[in-house]
Amino acid sequence: EKGGYPTFMDKEIAEQPTALADTLRGHFDGTAVILDEQRLGDDELRTIDKVFVVACGSAYHSGLVAKYAIEHWTRLPVEVELASEFRYRDPVLDRDTLVVAVSQSGETADTLEAVRHARRQGAKVLAVCNTNGSQIPRESDAVLYTHAGPEIGVASTKAFLAQVAANYLVGLALAQARGTKYSDEVAREFEALCAMSAAVEETLTLMEPVRELGRELANSRAVLFLGRHVGYPVALEGALKLKELAYMHAEGFAAGELKHGPIALIEQGLPVVVVTPSPKSQPVLHSKLLSNIREVQARGARTIVIAEEGDDTVAPFADTLIELPRVPSLLQPLVATVPLQVLAAEIARAKGFDIDKPRNLAKSVTVE
Ligand code: BG6
Numbered sequence: 321e322k323g324g325y326p327t328f329m330d331k332e333i334a335e336q337p338t339a340l341a342d343t344l345r346g347h348f349d350g351t352a353v354i355l356d357e358q359r360l361g362d363d364e365l366r367t368i369d370k371v372f373v374v375a376c377g378s379a380y381h382s383g384l385v386a387k388y389a390i391e392h393w394t395r396l397p398v399e400v401e402l403a404s405e406f407r408y409r410d411p412v413l414d415r416d417t418l419v420v421a422v423s424q425s426g427e428t429a430d431t432l433e434a435v436r437h438a439r440r441q442g443a444k445v446l447a448v449c450n451t452n453g454s455q456i457p458r459e460s461d462a463v464l465y466t467h468a469g470p471e472i473g474v475a476s477t478k479a480f481l482a483q484v485a486a487n488y489l490v491g492l493a494l495a496q497a498r499g500t501k502y503s504d505e506v507a508r509e510f511e512a513l514c515a516m517s518a519a520v521e522e523t524l525t526l527m528e529p530v531r532e533l534g535r536e537l538a539n540s541r542a543v544l545f546l547g548r549h550v551g552y553p554v555a556l557e558g559a560l561k562l563k564e565l566a567y568m569h570a571e572g573f574a575a576g577e578l579k580h581g582p583i584a585l586i587e588q589g590l591p592v593v594v595v596t597p598s599p600k601s602q603p604v605l606h607s608k609l610l611s612n613i614r615e616v617q618a619r620g621a622r623t624i625v626i627a628e629e630g631d632d633t634v635a636p637f638a639d640t641l642i643e644l645p646r647v648p649s650l651l652q653p654l655v656a657t658v659p660l661q662v663l664a665a666e667i668a669r670a671k672g673f674d675i676d677k678p679r680n681l682a683k684s685v686t687v688e
Pocket residue numbers: 376377378379422423424425426427428431474475476681682683684685
């Protein structure tokens with residue numbers, strides 16, 4: 321049932337183009353974004369004035385990624401919070417608050433309790449979920465299903481990419497309801513999202529250098545990940561994958577924070593993975609990342625640079641260069657996450673670990 325792949329994770333990484341296409345299919349009818357279940361009036365969506373995304377693990381990272389697009393498209397403030405933190409503080413919630421609960425399983429205890437807490441406070445809850453009929457969508461006011469199919473590997477891959485895409489759809493639905501985007505603009509953004517399936521397919525063909533790198537890094541003690549803007553949550557997700565699968569100390573940092581602490585960690589040979597934005601569409605951020613790459617390389621780090629194809633400026637400072645197809649800036653996480661998944665799986669394989677069932681982890685955590 322692994323379809324010829326050595327592990328479920330390898331199969332699920334390869335299924336990501338399909339997971340994206342299936343998640344998006346049928347959710348835009350030419351004029352409006354369509355949710356799967358909507359027990360909320362359009363007028364209720366229109367008056368939303370604040371959005372929270374609550375989730376755990378990779379699902380939380382999917383919210384961190386989508387925050388940039390949702391705020392940009394809707395002009396609504398978006399807070400992304402770990403469900404386990406959200407439910408034990410006193411978040412400011414009212415009937416005009418939308419809480420987006422993201423969960424692959426739909427059964428994660430902390431996320432479910434966050435949903436219940438939000439509803440008791442009168443907030444509206446929209447579930448982004450991969451499991452039909454699970455508890456979180458049952459208790460929500462609206463549902464958007466990710467159609468990633470069953471995910472067997474404990475560390476999330478295709479469900480994560482599908483969550484990012486679904487969160488973007490939520491952003492487009494809100495933008496349209498609020499009138500910050502007209503349907504022709506929504507149509508263009510939806511098209512761009514749909515085109516990401518082919519971009520991920522292309523990315524998968526560029527993974528040979530990543531596999532080689534994975535074998536080389538198997539004996540490293542630690543790996544750092546740096547990114548900015550949407551590349552920052554990608555760095556966090558890359559570090560999480562490495563902890564989960566390779567039991568290696570891994571940390572993701574916002575690259576702008578480098579000189580406020582993390583740079584003290586740099587020592588000879590330390591692998592540092594840098595998620596670099598497009599030099600063409602994000603020239604200012606790109607030049608800042610380029611300085612970071614040079615700073616860590618000058619201090620002896622082994623630089624692993626994930627960059628857009630044809631980015632000649634970073635190449636001289638990359639000990640390993642991993643190229644990505646050119647895509648719209650806000651959508652780059654959908655391609656940039658892929659090499660980080662492959663890297664973690666490859667290091668785990670080289671170390672002889674169980675890729676589908678990492679030690680101490682469960683696919684769905686239904687207890688606190
Ligand atoms: C963790 C899983 O325990 O739960 C992660 O190992 C997952 O892969 C997280 O991202 C959240 O799970 P869910 O089902 O709520 O998305």
